[in-house]
Amino acid sequence: MSLPRKKMTDNFPGCPVEAALGFLDGKWKGVILFHLMGGTRRFNEMRRLMPNVTPRMLTKQLRELEDSGLISRTVYPVVPPHVDYDLTELGKTLEPVVRALHSWGLDHVVCRDNRIETSVEPLEEHNF
Amino acid sequence: MSLPRKKMTDNFPGCPVEAALGFLDGKWKGVILFHLMGGTRRFNEMRRLMPNVTPRMLTKQLRELEDSGLISRTVYPVVPPHVDYDLTELGKTLEPVVRALHSWGLDHVVCRDNRIETSVEPLEEHNF
DNA sequence: CCGTATCCTAGACGATACTG
DNA sequence: CAGTATCGTCTAGGATACGG
Numbered sequence: 001m002s003l004p005r006k007k008m009t010d011n012f013p014g015c016p017v018e019a020a021l022g023f024l025d026g027k028w029k030g031v032i033l034f035h036l037m038g039g040t041r042r043f044n045e046m047r048r049l050m051p052n053v054t055p056r057m058l059t060k061q062l063r064e065l066e067d068s069g070l071i072s073r074t075v076y077p078v079v080p081p082h083v084d085y086d087l088t089e090l091g092k093t094l095e096p097v098v099r100a101l102h103s104w105g106l107d108h109v110v111c112r113d114n115r116i117e118t119s120v121e122p123l124e125e126h127n128f
Numbered sequence: 129m130s131l132p133r134k135k136m137t138d139n140f141p142g143c144p145v146e147a148a149l150g151f152l153d154g155k156w157k158g159v160i161l162f163h164l165m166g167g168t169r170r171f172n173e174m175r176r177l178m179p180n181v182t183p184r185m186l187t188k189q190l191r192e193l194e195d196s197g198l199i200s201r202t203v204y205p206v207v208p209p210h211v212d213y214d215l216t217e218l219g220k221t222l223e224p225v226v227r228a229l230h231s232w233g234l235d236h237v238v239c240r241d242n243r244i245e246t247s248v249e250p251l252e253e254h255n256f
Numbered sequence: 257c258c259g260t261a262t263c264c265t266a267g268a269c270g271a272t273a274c275t276g
Numbered sequence: 277c278a279g280t281a282t283c284g285t286c287t288a289g290g291a292t293a294c295g296g
Contacts, residue, residue, distance in 0.1 A: 014180065016233025017158045017226060024149065027269075034145045043278050052142060054270060055279060080277045081276085093236060098145060100228040105144025108221065155289070171258050182290065183259060208257045209296090 020097065023068050028053055028061045034098050036071060036087045043083055070094065148225065151196050156181055156189045162226050164199060164215045171211055198222065 024030050028050065035041055035049050046058060053061075062085060065071045070091035076082040087094075152158050156178065163169055163177050174186060181189075190213060193199045198219035204210040215222075 014178070015159050015162065016231075016237060017162045017229045018156075018233075019237040020229040020233035021152065021158045028146075030145045030149045031143050034143065047278095050142070054272090056271090056281090057269065059279060060268090075278095079276095081279080083278065090236065094232060097225075097228040097232050100225040101148040102145045104222060104225050105146070105148035108218065109144060109147035175258095182292090184261090184291090185289065187259060188289085203258095209259085211258065 023070060023094070024097075026061050026064060028057065029065055030098060030101060032058075032061055032065060033070065033087070033091065033094060034102060036085060036091070037095055037098060040084050040086050042085070046085070065091075151198065151222070152225075154189050154192060156185060157193055158226060158229060160186075160189055160193060161198065161215070161219065161222060162230060164213060164219070165223055165226060168212050168214050170213070174213070193219075 024033075031050060032046065035046060041049070043055075043058070043062075046062075047053065047055065050058070062071065062073070066073050069088060072086050072088050074084040074086070076084070152161075159178060160174065163174060169177070171186070171190075174190075175181065175183065178186070190199065190201070194201050197216060200214050200216050202212040202214070204212070
């Protein structure tokens with residue numbers, strides 16, 4: 001039986017920090033989680049929040065987060081299609097981590113246009 | 129505090145979370161920072177702490193962290209060579225982030241022994 | 257002790273176009 | 277609206293060997 005061929009040498013994290021970062025690996029995962037902390041989001045809503053992410057990459061990162069158990073994908077079989085993305089309970093446990101990252105970024109990095117972005121129009125207020 | 133940039137050519141992050149993660153990008157940076165939180169470390173000391181990292185990769189990640197302003201490298205011109213790595217003041221500001229990652233890893237991931245599991249929800253396998 | 261020097265490959269990431 | 281399908285580039289990361 002062929003196991004998914006990836007190098008089996010050190011496939012597994014040797015340290016909790018490495019393990020945790022493994023879940024955030026990927027260019028957009030942290031940002032996706034951050035935006036989902038503001039509540040349910042739909043696909044094109046995310047695209048609007050993250051204008052530089054191509055649909056292909058957004059799909060890929062969302063699927064990986066879903067496979068990791070951090071977010072859920074809910075499909076409503078209607079026309080036009082309606083898909084909701086949410087944090088799972090496990091995903092919500094990452095909030096302190098994402099909050100710490102966000103706080104550090106605010107304190108130590110100047111973002112594009114010198115403008116600080118927060119999640120746009122959150123369904124629930126979250127003050128960081 | 130000065131405003132560090134990884135590289136001048138880097139795209140500006142569109143979100144503080146993305147910005148912060150940019151500094152931790154790389155397979156071993158988080159773990160390196162974590163170990164340096166325990167105090168000054170020397171090169172081969174780090175190798176012992178991270179047995180799976182090749183010297184090439186360790187050097188590379190250390191240099192990038194240094195370029196980011198998160199760690200300092202102190203060379204003592206003696207024989208045999210003696211080099212100390214430490215967190216800078218900026219690097220120390222990342223401690224809450226690294227601690228959050230570490231804590232999450234401890235709470236939700238079981239490392240070693242060829243298995244990785246979460247304690248919250250059943251997870252499919254991960255390839256790290 | 258503390259690294260470099262080469263060489264190599266998988267896959268991450270992006271651009272663009274298309275679809276049920 | 278919410279994605280796929282292709283194709284292409286680039287580089288992070290590893291294996292191995294050597295050097296001051």
